[in-house]
Amino acid sequence: MTGKNIQLDKNGNLKHFLSIEGLSQPLLHTILNYAESFATVDKRPVKKVPLLRGKTIANLFFEPSTRTRTTFELAAKRLSADILNLNISTSATSKGEILSDTLRTLEAMHCDMFVVRHANSGAAHYIASQVAPHISVINAGDGRHEHPTQAMLDMFTIKQHKKDFTKLSVAIVGDILHSRVARSEIHALNVLGTNEVRIIGPHTLIPKEIEKLGVHIYHDMNSGLKDVDVVVMLRLQRERMRGALLPSEDEYFKRYGLTNQKLKHAKKDAIVMHPGPINRGVEIDSDVADGKHSVILQQVSHGIAIRMAIMAMVMGQINRDENKEKKK
Amino acid sequence: MTGKNIQLDKNGNLKHFLSIEGLSQPLLHTILNYAESFATVDKRPVKKVPLLRGKTIANLFFEPSTRTRTTFELAAKRLSADILNLNISTSATSKGEILSDTLRTLEAMHCDMFVVRHANSGAAHYIASQVAPHISVINAGDGRHEHPTQAMLDMFTIKQHKKDFTKLSVAIVGDILHSRVARSEIHALNVLGTNEVRIIGPHTLIPKEIEKLGVHIYHDMNSGLKDVDVVVMLRLQRERMRGALLPSEDEYFKRYGLTNQKLKHAKKDAIVMHPGPINRGVEIDSDVADGKHSVILQQVSHGIAIRMAIMAMVMGQINRDENKEKKK
Amino acid sequence: MTGKNIQLDKNGNLKHFLSIEGLSQPLLHTILNYAESFATVDKRPVKKVPLLRGKTIANLFFEPSTRTRTTFELAAKRLSADILNLNISTSATSKGEILSDTLRTLEAMHCDMFVVRHANSGAAHYIASQVAPHISVINAGDGRHEHPTQAMLDMFTIKQHKKDFTKLSVAIVGDILHSRVARSEIHALNVLGTNEVRIIGPHTLIPKEIEKLGVHIYHDMNSGLKDVDVVVMLRLQRERMRGALLPSEDEYFKRYGLTNQKLKHAKKDAIVMHPGPINRGVEIDSDVADGKHSVILQQVSHGIAIRMAIMAMVMGQINRDENKEKKK
Numbered sequence: 001m002t003g004k005n006i007q008l009d010k011n012g013n014l015k016h017f018l019s020i021e022g023l024s025q026p027l028l029h030t031i032l033n034y035a036e037s038f039a040t041v042d043k044r045p046v047k048k049v050p051l052l053r054g055k056t057i058a059n060l061f062f063e064p065s066t067r068t069r070t071t072f073e074l075a076a077k078r079l080s081a082d083i084l085n086l087n088i089s090t091s092a093t094s095k096g097e098i099l100s101d102t103l104r105t106l107e108a109m110h111c112d113m114f115v116v117r118h119a120n121s122g123a124a125h126y127i128a129s130q131v132a133p134h135i136s137v138i139n140a141g142d143g144r145h146e147h148p149t150q151a152m153l154d155m156f157t158i159k160q161h162k163k164d165f166t167k168l169s170v171a172i173v174g175d176i177l178h179s180r181v182a183r184s185e186i187h188a189l190n191v192l193g194t195n196e197v198r199i200i201g202p203h204t205l206i207p208k209e210i211e212k213l214g215v216h217i218y219h220d221m222n223s224g225l226k227d228v229d230v231v232v233m234l235r236l237q238r239e240r241m242r243g244a245l246l247p248s249e250d251e252y253f254k255r256y257g258l259t260n261q262k263l264k265h266a267k268k269d270a271i272v273m274h275p276g277p278i279n280r281g282v283e284i285d286s287d288v289a290d291g292k293h294s295v296i297l298q299q300v301s302h303g304i305a306i307r308m309a310i311m312a313m314v315m316g317q318i319n320r321d322e323n324k325e326k327k328k
Numbered sequence: 329m330t331g332k333n334i335q336l337d338k339n340g341n342l343k344h345f346l347s348i349e350g351l352s353q354p355l356l357h358t359i360l361n362y363a364e365s366f367a368t369v370d371k372r373p374v375k376k377v378p379l380l381r382g383k384t385i386a387n388l389f390f391e392p393s394t395r396t397r398t399t400f401e402l403a404a405k406r407l408s409a410d411i412l413n414l415n416i417s418t419s420a421t422s423k424g425e426i427l428s429d430t431l432r433t434l435e436a437m438h439c440d441m442f443v444v445r446h447a448n449s450g451a452a453h454y455i456a457s458q459v460a461p462h463i464s465v466i467n468a469g470d471g472r473h474e475h476p477t478q479a480m481l482d483m484f485t486i487k488q489h490k491k492d493f494t495k496l497s498v499a500i501v502g503d504i505l506h507s508r509v510a511r512s513e514i515h516a517l518n519v520l521g522t523n524e525v526r527i528i529g530p531h532t533l534i535p536k537e538i539e540k541l542g543v544h545i546y547h548d549m550n551s552g553l554k555d556v557d558v559v560v561m562l563r564l565q566r567e568r569m570r571g572a573l574l575p576s577e578d579e580y581f582k583r584y585g586l587t588n589q590k591l592k593h594a595k596k597d598a599i600v601m602h603p604g605p606i607n608r609g610v611e612i613d614s615d616v617a618d619g620k621h622s623v624i625l626q627q628v629s630h631g632i633a634i635r636m637a638i639m640a641m642v643m644g645q646i647n648r649d650e651n652k653e654k655k656k
Numbered sequence: 657m658t659g660k661n662i663q664l665d666k667n668g669n670l671k672h673f674l675s676i677e678g679l680s681q682p683l684l685h686t687i688l689n690y691a692e693s694f695a696t697v698d699k700r701p702v703k704k705v706p707l708l709r710g711k712t713i714a715n716l717f718f719e720p721s722t723r724t725r726t727t728f729e730l731a732a733k734r735l736s737a738d739i740l741n742l743n744i745s746t747s748a749t750s751k752g753e754i755l756s757d758t759l760r761t762l763e764a765m766h767c768d769m770f771v772v773r774h775a776n777s778g779a780a781h782y783i784a785s786q787v788a789p790h791i792s793v794i795n796a797g798d799g800r801h802e803h804p805t806q807a808m809l810d811m812f813t814i815k816q817h818k819k820d821f822t823k824l825s826v827a828i829v830g831d832i833l834h835s836r837v838a839r840s841e842i843h844a845l846n847v848l849g850t851n852e853v854r855i856i857g858p859h860t861l862i863p864k865e866i867e868k869l870g871v872h873i874y875h876d877m878n879s880g881l882k883d884v885d886v887v888v889m890l891r892l893q894r895e896r897m898r899g900a901l902l903p904s905e906d907e908y909f910k911r912y913g914l915t916n917q918k919l920k921h922a923k924k925d926a927i928v929m930h931p932g933p934i935n936r937g938v939e940i941d942s943d944v945a946d947g948k949h950s951v952i953l954q955q956v957s958h959g960i961a962i963r964m965a966i967m968a969m970v971m972g973q974i975n976r977d978e979n980k981e982k983k984k
Contacts, residue, residue, distance in 0.1 A: 042438045046382030048410075054702030056730065067433070070412060074384065074437055077410045082704075082733045084726060101933060105723070108956035109730055110698045277429060300436035370766045374710030376738075395761070398740060402712065402765055405738045605757060628764035 016128045016137045019146040020187035034309035051317045052081035055112045062118040075307035121145035136314035151184035153306040165192040173200040174234030200224035225265040233274045259285045344456040344465045347474040348515035362637035379645045380409035383440045390446040403635035449473035464642035479512035481634040493520040501528040502562030528552035553593040561602045564611045587613045672784045672793045675802040676843035690965035707973045708737035711768045718774040731963035777801035792970035807840035809962040821848040829856040830890030856880035881921040889930045915941045
């Protein structure tokens, strides 16, 4: 299987980071372990390690995103890499032909890594299949497909609080249909052997195929949250409101917005997560977002550490023997 | 008083730099002294010191400004810090709630310093009151309130030429009403014990309350400039012309534009300053801007040194014992 | 002549890099030799040399260009310089007076180098004539005048494949009238003693004066490409189509687009170059662009090395005695 997986090189080491689907449990644990060592770098007075000094990383954002771009930029700088921010409007590269010329040009400039965000599902895989052998590609979100670094930072956050995935019940709440975060998280939770993954949301926002991933579907918050250890709230894209998919914001909040009242159905020590930025009063009540169960800001911090770990790994700058030993 | 002043930590050291109002004379002298040592760094072949290596500074500009942002960016780079440029439209953060989420997120990314420019008076103070204890905030201009780094670079420029503030007469000319620069400068000149501060401008552009700061008000240039040592010209925001506050540009120039003719009323060795960018032929004649009394370009150079000094001080990277000794 | 040439200092060393016109053959060879040593830096695991550490370079782009700006930014970063990206709309600086204030301000911030792109021919020369003595200016394209770094990277590419310019026949194809690249290349090929330079294009796109540069003019591809060693295709600015200067894109491609069929008239080992980005199916067929004669992506790589060499030379950071020895 390693041979077919474009994400791994012939020795089974991480070469690209495109989707959680297709990665093994030992590899995810390796990423989580490295991230733990980088989490301490962030707290040092000098938040810099020289692992990627002299490497050039291009942020290829075909879809705008200040927040995610910033975390990759910070991760790159703290690894001492040089970073180029390239905002490429999708219109200018609507033809695959021209996109491939852009990639060839950046390769010829001796870039070492592309961090790609694109509105089309599969864009990062496509780019990884096209680039020269010395280049690594990281998926920073592609259409409705995956957002694997977000999923890994969430796994890291869960692990900090809950240790053993095989004993956990996790609920993901909201607009599953349009969410690449949800898709990556379900895969990651499955790979890590999570006991139960639940999906909660209105019929219109839960795709039929999702059941194939082994999740349990709920349309009611109180029963869906019953005794869960982790609640992952998704951001509601307000522009969906305009279509027929959703009732009003008020109605949505009443049914699926997370309040302390609804949260009482979860376990007493449940943690609440959200990929941010949050819509207070739409999918989450301020009392919950700022309350004792919330680990939302820890997720942001972990996002830097996870991205440092993944960037260093795909560049081969972390000891791979050590990597293999951990797999044993 | 130290306890109440949000700008100082419990040992009386500079923690934030938000306004000149509330700072002591010894502290302003300490800033000026440190800036003097940084002014030489700028002239070295390698214009870099490692004082803030591994620190992350976020330029939070809610109001666009290439010039001021650039000087902070250069100061940060010459101190070896990593810098993030974030242009945040005010509309997107119109609710205080959402602004505070943005701040929390940047804190969670382990930023060390926010450089803030905002259209609302008091925004930098508000942000400083909200941030985590490890973060320092520098005000890069808030509404009509203060622009304290500009005032300090002007004090530095005056000191280079005039030495003793207690013997000086300084005139500030133009649109005082809308000028955060004027407000910060009046405070700085007062704290440094300047003998006389004069304000010159049309009735419509001089706010009533300004007299409380102990300044003398003039509406005529010839009498206002009589025997002054320093003339500070303010930039005329041309958009004010549209309102009823001002006559035509020509009329304004005739009455308040600085010409060599009017400058003859000042002392022979008077210096002419301007925060830039200048409107030639509106508030200042080219013969004056480029003439022997002008120190306008020296102000720009001093701006980098002053910002390096303040950034290093709020980060605690300058020897504080030395600091205290200088206060004695 | 050295005395009159603003590009050279009084010792004949490169101070600015504004146009190929006026530079000597030994100097061009010196640039090509240095670029060769930098080309290896780009292939090292750590693509960085400390030659310009602590120097500040300002990218002054009055005309937008992601591609050229990016190569200068990468070259600067790999030389360890600090770089400021300033996009200045031409409208804001339409008065020379205000442009000169912008330059004075950047000088006062102790910038060391300006990389200038401007829609007006002669803009870089004008700026070089205005700046303070410690500042170097590099022309990154001025109107229809010159784009000298592009010409040098093309000369470098030719030299890699063809060695001796005095035995070469080179054809430049397309819109000569609007092309600063063509103008710089003709000068460079002449200075390097190229045996024959040909120009191929429709009457409407070949300016009359070009014959003074000693080129041979062709309006037919088959005869123009006959036995040439090098083919330089120019990018067709599609907006020219709207005017009366050109027939349709299809018609243009039929007559002047480079196909393998037409390329058969050139020598068997001819190389095909293009400054990029290419318009596939307009001035060049994909079979040629991606074929064995194409060196288009090599040009991109050489662009970084050439710019590193020129930036280091104008800053005096390359041994000038060595430079002189090479001239002997």
